[in-house]
Amino acid sequence: MFGKAASILSVSVGALVIALGVSGPVRAASGAEVFNVVAPFEVKSMEPSTSGDVFLRTGVAETLVDVDENGKPLPALAERWEVSDDGKVWRFFVLPGVVFHDGSNLTAESITHALNVALARSGGLLAKAPIESIAPEGETVVVTLKQPFAPLLAFLAHNTTQILAPASYAADDTVVKVIGTGPFSLGAFEPPLKFSVERFDGYWGEKPAIAKANYLAAGRGETRALLAESGDADYVLNLDPASRVRLEKGDKVDVLSIAIPRTVLLKVNAGHPALKDVATRQALSAAIDREGIATAILRLPDAGATQLFPPSVGTWHNKSIAPLAYDIDKAKALLAEAGWTPGNDGVLERDGTRFAVTLTTYPDRPELPLIAAALQEQLREVGIAATINSTNSSEIPAKHQDGTLELGLVARNFALVPDPIGTILQDYPPQGGDWGALNWSNAEFNAAIDALSRTADASEGQVLRDKAVSILQAELPVIPVAWYQQTAAVSKKVEGARLDPFERSFGLAKVRKAP
The missing domain is CATH 3.40.190.10 (Periplasmic binding protein-like II)
Structure with a gap:
């Protein structure tokens, strides 16, 4: 065999x-x-x-703004920027002397066109910012907002806002060539x-x-x-x-490893008859042996996720909330209170319906199918029958959109937008998000995130973040399982290789092969 x-x-x-x-x-x-x-x-x-x-990771395309390893905004194709006193007008000064790969010059006009195309993309990240207009003005790009929006710089560092040459686009602004400014x-x-x-x-x-x-x-x-x-x-x-x-x-190789702001989590359809009750979602969470999964599968005993955001996310990791914990007796009690009773085969039943769900995941992240198998057994211990569907990662958003997803095991990076609020705005808006909430919304949470996106005050922002995280911890529209470490194997002949905690770059511009 x-x-x-x-x-x-x-x-x-x-x-x-x-x-x-x-x-x-x-x-x-x-x-x-x-x-x-x-x-x-x-x-x-x-x-x-x-x-x-x-294309961003391989150094083909670049963005107006970059970030350092702590997520702090850095100049990139914009050499500097200014913001008005009311926070509504941002002026970005174009880095001089930059040419695209086709030899054309980087200009305020070409940047404006690329950003407006990104803004117009249905469901795109930039469309979630309150942008009134993006226009060239001399050697600057002026972004005018409908209201102050603190994470604008982080949004402009996202890979979907990469700046491509005018020749990259067809007449309908479909991208037909990737002509960037990168190395x-x-x-x-x-x-x-x-x-x-x-x-x-x-x-x-x-x-x-x-x-x-x-x-x-x-x-x-x-x-x-x-x-x-x-x-x-x-x-x-x-x-x-x-x-x-x-x-x-x-x-034979060097193995690199770095903690990144990515979490393995269960995406829950909160509109599903068996999953719509908060108590039931709390029962699912209590049935998960996170430490066991982290030790046996990830080989990282400390990687069990006690909340959604790992410590590496800094201000989004709320140390004051009660940690999620494995408690099989609590899980069974919560399910019993919700009206579930064991059937002849040990699977719970309620009103003649078995507690049977499909757990969808994907092998792109090699640990996910293994974690799914462990979760299947752990849920079985409390009477929940989970059938694993290991398929393409594209099935997660597809099943979200058509409403057929029941449970989805995913690995979500909260720093693809360098400020995690960008991912939060994508994943937990009132209508839900492909990689976040499904059929779940909370008015207090929505208000906290809206206020957070407007404030530049650090102390006020921390209060709002803590409140939002507490609500997610209590209602569990997604159930955290494990925190993530990125790993890579690098040839012994390679010098200068590194891992990017924000997963923006493979670092090709910095590596070389030893003679």
């Missing part, structure tokens, strides 16, 4: 090596070695709203699995050491680990826990 599985895996690795175009070290025409990156994320299209993160230009593009980038000699900043990089999407964690171990990949992201431990013990 294991021999057959290993043979199949070997074939899949071989196919991916061919896809990468590698067999040992490959060199670009200039003589510089090609850098091979492998990650689980498929590239759906050139459109920033669907695949902008991968690398886009080369061969073969969605959904691979593309290449090449060093852009006209880059305005520090020039990269590597001449070319290949990107390959590989969904299986074991396959990615073997590509790292074999030397066919230089930088492999998202190791499954078992592979991480094995690679750490070996001497």
Whole structure:
């Protein structure tokens, strides 16, 4: 059995090596070695709203604002900015001397066009900011707001607001080419699995050491680990826990690890007949042995999530609230109070209906199917029958939209927008969000988030954050399971590799291969 599985895996690795175009070290025409990156994320299209993160990570595109490793806004394509006293008018000064990959100049007009396209995207992040207009004025871009909006800079650092050249767009503003300003230009593009980038000699900043990089999407964690171990990949992201431990013990690669503001959580359909009661959701939470999952599956005993936001999120981690805890007796008592009684097969019943739900997850994050299996057993202990559906990650938002999702196990990063309020506005608006609440809304929570988005006062903001987090902890529209650590395997020949806590960059512009 294991021999057959290993043979199949070997074939899949071989196919991916061919896809990468590698067999040992490959060199670009200039003589510089090609850098091979492998990650689980498929590239759906050139459109920033669907695949902008991968073009930002590989250094093809850039944003008006960047952030440091603590989430503090930094100048990028805007060399500086000013804001009016009433907080409604922001003026961004365009960095001079920047050219796009097609040789055209970065101007206030080109930035304005890219941002207005992002603003017009239905359901896009920028559309959630109270923007009245974005217009060029000389060498500045003026963003006028309907009301003060403190996280505007964080929104302008998000990958969906990347600045592309006018030639990137068709007449209807569909993106047909990714022409950015980054240190690398886009080369061969073969969605959904691979593309290449090449060093852009006209880059305005520090020039990269590597001449070319290949990107390959590989969904299986074991396959990615073997590509790292074999030397066919230089930088492999998202190791499954078992592979991480094995690679750490070996001497073929360096394993990098960093705590990031990402949480593994259960997305709950709060409109489902069996899940609509707060007490039932609290019972599900109490049935979860987070420490056991963190220890046995993640191999990180301290990663059990006692609340939604991990300590790495700083001001959003509320130390004053009672932590979520494993208490199987409490779970059973809450379910009994909600009217559930054991059936002949041990599965709970109420009004003739079994407590049976489908738990949807995806293998892009290799630990998720394993956690799903553990949750299935733990829920069974309290009488809940969960059927696992491990499928494409796109099924989570699809099932959210059509209302068929019951439970979804996901890994949500709260710093893709460097200020977590950006993700909160996406995930927990009154109508719900693809990766957050489903059929849940709370007037106090909505008011707190609205007030938080308007205030620049640190102490007032902290009170509002604590209140919002307390409401999420009490009502559990999503149920936290584990906090996350990002991992990567890096070739011993690579120098300067690092992990970005905000997952904005693979760091290609800073790496080099040792002679």
